[in-house]
Amino acid sequence: MVDTSRHPEPATIGQLRDSGHRARSVKAEIRDNLVAALRSGRNPFPGIVGFDDTVLPDVQRALLAGHDFVLLGERGQGKTRLMRTVVGLLDEWSPVVAGCEIHDDPFEPICSRCRALVASDGDDVAIGWRHRDDRYTEKLATPDTSVGDLVGDVDPTKVAEGRTLGDPETIHYGLLPRANRGVFALNELPDLAERIQVALFNVLEERDIQVRGYAVRLPLDVLVVASANPEDYTNRGRIITPLKDRFGAEVRTHYLDDVDEEVALITQEAHLVAAVPAHVLEVIARLVMELRGSSSVDQRSGVSARFAIAAAEGTAASALRRAALTGEDDPVARIGDLADVLPSLRGKVEFEMGEEGREVEVVGHLLRLATAATFRDRVGGSDLLGFTAHFEDGSTVETGDLVPAATLLEQLGTIPGLAHVLDRVGVDEESVSPGQVAAAVEFVLEGLHLTRRLSKVEADGQTIYGS
Structure with a gap:
């Protein structure tokens, strides 16, 4: 005032x-x-x-x-x-x-x-x-x-x-x-x-x-x-x-053409009710850019920055919902939360006439492209044998919108090379929390799936990663 x-x-x-x-x-x-x-x-x-x-x-x-x-x-x-x-x-x-x-x-x-x-x-x-x-x-x-x-x-x-x-x-x-x-x-x-x-x-x-x-x-x-x-x-x-x-x-005027600038805009404008890690914000920024370049989207209407802001806010809200239902003290958004939120944002994007009925499929495909690009940029070239070794004997890891961070991490146990991954995704070693570790782990698992090193099955709000 x-x-x-x-x-x-x-x-x-x-x-x-x-x-x-x-x-x-x-x-x-x-x-x-x-x-x-x-x-x-x-x-x-x-x-x-x-x-x-x-x-x-x-x-x-x-x-x-x-x-x-x-x-x-x-x-x-x-x-x-x-x-x-x-x-x-x-x-x-x-x-x-x-x-x-x-x-x-x-x-x-x-x-x-x-x-x-x-x-x-x-x-x-x-x-x-x-x-x-x-x-x-x-x-x-x-x-x-x-x-x-x-x-x-x-x-x-x-x-x-x-x-x-x-x-x-x-x-x-x-x-x-x-x-x-x-x-x-x-x-x-x-x-x-x-x-x-x-x-x-x-x-x-x-x-x-x-x-x-x-x-x-x-x-x-x-x-x-x-x-x-x-x-x-x-x-x-x-x-x-x-x-x-x-x-x-x-x-x-024009849309932003730089990922870092898009992330800066989201960070500036979004009102987040829970922590959203840097790698998740980067995936959102890349997704918006994929939408703006997609032939399935009516580019005359454009894809507003409000899409990215709403996606970040919805992803944070999904993490807060999980914490409220499971008793987590440290709600941190994960890549799976973003996938759950996107169907509710379809109204912010105008698709070409031939894509009627395929909107969720189109956005899901572009989300996978954005996630894979972020995975390569953040974790590409890292030694991830500590992650893949867990699945060599046929073990699986179950995650989902109501799976707490502690439950996700218990399934994997000690992971060699985790500290390096946390550093690559921007987690501060001095303030690391179970929620941030779980977000990084889920991101790596999804990246391994997208690069065809892990399988994934989705059903009833659950995601199971395996060899």
Whole structure:
């Protein structure tokens, strides 16, 4: 929570003037703060992963140029998250005329009420302070959004009070005027009806608004940022050409193409209720990349980062469920938990028409590819004879979503070379626990199966590995 009591001291326009405050437009304010951040080496877009060399330079150029811009990309590429970080480039506090609906600059008011107030009271006009978090306005564009929602409309209550229709005070301001001297973000812009998109022309070009033909000019000071999915996917609408032309820049976003970056994003965004080992997160990251490259998946819709985040959260929840039912004190997710969770995530992926009824099979196949790749990367070349020797006499190992870590480890006994495997999968030797050891062991058993060194039978929630 922001402590709104810790704002600067000036309480009137006169005191603000005496303090040496210098008025700047929103875009100049963002430009100055972005330049300062770049010069100091501070990250101006915290929490944005994998865009450092691609998307962010384009966004920085757009902001430095003072351009409104559109972020164009498939779902789950972080467009909304990126838009929300822009507000961090505003000054922490901004002075406004106290009581103004559109947050007028005390030195340059634009609404009739504030102009009259300054004309009559001058430097004695009271000011307030607005935190930068309150200067961000976000609207999800929907087909039923009206011009009144965005720009404004006549307020019948004010008319009923006796004011004439020609009085500017009868206007009820929409979201855009109320975002004056801030950032206005419009999500899913193509979903906005074309006739409503026309209402944005004046805002983006002339920087003013018109309400029902009123002779009202409000030169708004606002940065407009929008997001959109590619038109060839949504088919629900489009950004009309004249509106496209009024945006200063179109920035293309993309999915991450590096496993480590995908893991970093999952780690940052997922709320995990149990421990999920690094090798399991890596399998999830590789699975998402396999889905994004699969011919069985509709690539026009993309595979959102939310799939990976939900998979990690579901896998952790599976481990917590096992602990609750079996009495484990140390819930740690295993590779089998991920396999159990994936069927519930089918709704996050759109498959090609010919794959109807095969969704679980497709995802399962890609999971095996991701697991095998992670196994080769993490454990490839290691001496695993200590594991395979256990099965030489026909012994088996049973695991499953309700098999506790202790039960799994008891079946194997002492395993030569286990310490090396734990190191390769990223388990800290000083904080190792039975749950982490069991997760590593199950991962190795599954890897040995996928490389055709162990057999596997699955039935009734149980998995049996054998020679």
